[in-house]
Amino acid sequence: MLRNVPSVLMLLLIVFSFISVSSAAAEYEWVSAVDSRVLYWGDSVTYNEYVIKADDFNEDGYVHIVIYKNGQIENHAPLHVGGSVEVENEIRVFVEKLEYGKKEGVRGWVYPVEPRVTVKIYKAEKKVPDIEITISTDKDTYDPKKVSESAFISNITVRNKGKEDLVNVAVSLNTDSMNMTQGKLVHRFSEISKDSEESIKIKLETPLIWKSDEFTISANVTGVDPEGNHYLFTNEKTINVEQMWELKLTKSVSEILYLNQKAYCALIIRNSGLVPLDAIQVFDSTFEIIENNTSGTPFNTTLSLKPGEKIKITEYSMLPDKPGNFLIPEAIAVYTSPDGKRHEISSGKQECEVVGPYIVMTKSVDTDRVIAFEEVTIRLNISNIGNVDTHVTVEDKLPDNSILLNGGPSFKGVIKKGSSASLSYTIVINQEGEIQLPAAEASAVDMKGYKHAFESNITRITSYGSEYEPDEKSEIMASLSIISVYIVLIIASLKIMLRMARK
Numbered sequence: 001m002l003r004n005v006p007s008v009l010m011l012l013l014i015v016f017s018f019i020s021v022s023s024a025a026a027e028y029e030w031v032s033a034v035d036s037r038v039l040y041w042g043d044s045v046t047y048n049e050y051v052i053k054a055d056d057f058n059e060d061g062y063v064h065i066v067i068y069k070n071g072q073i074e075n076h077a078p079l080h081v082g083g084s085v086e087v088e089n090e091i092r093v094f095v096e097k098l099e100y101g102k103k104e105g106v107r108g109w110v111y112p113v114e115p116r117v118t119v120k121i122y123k124a125e126k127k128v129p130d131i132e133i134t135i136s137t138d139k140d141t142y143d144p145k146k147v148s149e150s151a152f153i154s155n156i157t158v159r160n161k162g163k164e165d166l167v168n169v170a171v172s173l174n175t176d177s178m179n180m181t182q183g184k185l186v187h188r189f190s191e192i193s194k195d196s197e198e199s200i201k202i203k204l205e206t207p208l209i210w211k212s213d214e215f216t217i218s219a220n221v222t223g224v225d226p227e228g229n230h231y232l233f234t235n236e237k238t239i240n241v242e243q244m245w246e247l248k249l250t251k252s253v254s255e256i257l258y259l260n261q262k263a264y265c266a267l268i269i270r271n272s273g274l275v276p277l278d279a280i281q282v283f284d285s286t287f288e289i290i291e292n293n294t295s296g297t298p299f300n301t302t303l304s305l306k307p308g309e310k311i312k313i314t315e316y317s318m319l320p321d322k323p324g325n326f327l328i329p330e331a332i333a334v335y336t337s338p339d340g341k342r343h344e345i346s347s348g349k350q351e352c353e354v355v356g357p358y359i360v361m362t363k364s365v366d367t368d369r370v371i372a373f374e375e376v377t378i379r380l381n382i383s384n385i386g387n388v389d390t391h392v393t394v395e396d397k398l399p400d401n402s403i404l405l406n407g408g409p410s411f412k413g414v415i416k417k418g419s420s421a422s423l424s425y426t427i428v429i430n431q432e433g434e435i436q437l438p439a440a441e442a443s444a445v446d447m448k449g450y451k452h453a454f455e456s457n458i459t460r461i462t463s464y465g466s467e468y469e470p471d472e473k474s475e476i477m478a479s480l481s482i483i484s485v486y487i488v489l490i491i492a493s494l495k496i497m498l499r500m501a502r503k
Helices: 007-022 472-502
Strands: 028-040 044-047 050-057 063-069 072-079 084-087 091-104 110-126 131-137 151-160 166-174 180-182 186-192 197-205 213-224 230-241 247-252 256-258 263-271 277-286 297-305 310-318 324-328 332-336 342-346 350-355 359-365 369-371 375-384 390-395 402-407 410-415 420-429 433-437 441-445 451-455 459-464
Touching: 028 044, 028 050, 028 091, 044 110, 050 091, 050 110, 063 084, 063 091, 063 110, 072 084, 131 213, 131 230, 151 166, 151 186, 151 213, 166 197, 186 197, 247 277, 247 332, 247 342, 263 277, 263 297, 277 310, 297 310, 359 390, 359 441, 359 451, 359 459, 375 390, 375 410, 410 420
Parallel strands: 256 350, 369 459
Antiparallel strands: 028 110, 044 050, 050 063, 063 072, 084 091, 091 110, 131 151, 151 197, 166 186, 166 213, 180 197, 213 230, 247 263, 263 310, 277 297, 277 332, 324 350, 332 342, 359 375, 375 420, 390 410, 390 441, 402 420, 433 459, 441 451
């Protein structure tokens, strides 16, 4: 134990330790290497090639720490709490806590047992400059065809994040063949001290190129630290540059059209580039009916465009004749760019929606062969297969030489999209031969006030005379029908006579 070491010698050891600690070079700093470790008498802890041993303790609150390297003593010292011993510019051992357990022996003696020390180990890190280079632009992609992007600013920031100054600094820039209109490529600074920065601003022209490409702005920073050690730091930023020529072909059609309301389609071409384009061939088709886009009339023309010139090639009208979603076919332009390459562009297929009701009426009869004066039931199914609700008025026409017995040939009401309505009525035909039942007519008005007209199919039946010989059952039914017709005719005649008498 250290309890027998003379006080004067202990003081000399402490002073020597303090001088040793203070002699570390200023260009280094201590950073934590091993966190708190508890060592009992004779224990040790290893860090890299060093062994740190708690060699001895004394009652005055000191611990004797010995540092070994490859089995050889590098340094040692008696340390109190808060003291440290080090190998210069390599390792430092710091005493955080000293603890003693005490035990009472025979005759009341008290003596220390189980002493322990808590140490932390630090390593020496050389203080060096650490340069961070930031290269920024307001965009990652530049289009020389846009006036606002014909040139751009790049800011370069050089910041020293290290623990030491960098002196005799040179910043060299490379703009990868891009022309610089403001600023310079080489900048010199006498010093960039730690935690400080320098800023550089340059202005570059956006290159005019035939094919989109990438360009790089790079920066190299060189300098030395106060001891004369040389350093090199680099960074770069890549930007994209669009080609200087471009041709755009577009079709202008409203996305929403209304049934049976005339719509217009315009074909527009524009030279958005910075060079003229000649012998541009344009191919398209024009359509009168928007639904049937396979029956277009071919159209083509050849033209030239100056830089920035825009032309409306053609404009035509179309009549949307059925609700739904439809594609307007694309137009094609073929041309050769100034660099001699052939290109083909498209206006793209444009989708549009036709809005409106669409009434489908199906007219049918219960039989297509009757005897004159026999009853015939006519049915009419009315469906709205459009995409909006609508108010529908239906008026059906009776065939010539016929009489309405019951029901009604008309309808009024709202039919919602995807819904149906129906009507039926009974007539008597009082002539022979082939009878044509006229088409029913419907008018529809939607919420926007647009009016539309629709017709049903035409149906035919054949009426036979009394010499027609149907089967027995049909003959009985025919007789009953004829009687019913006569009764109806008599009642109708009586009603007419009564009305005339009242007048």
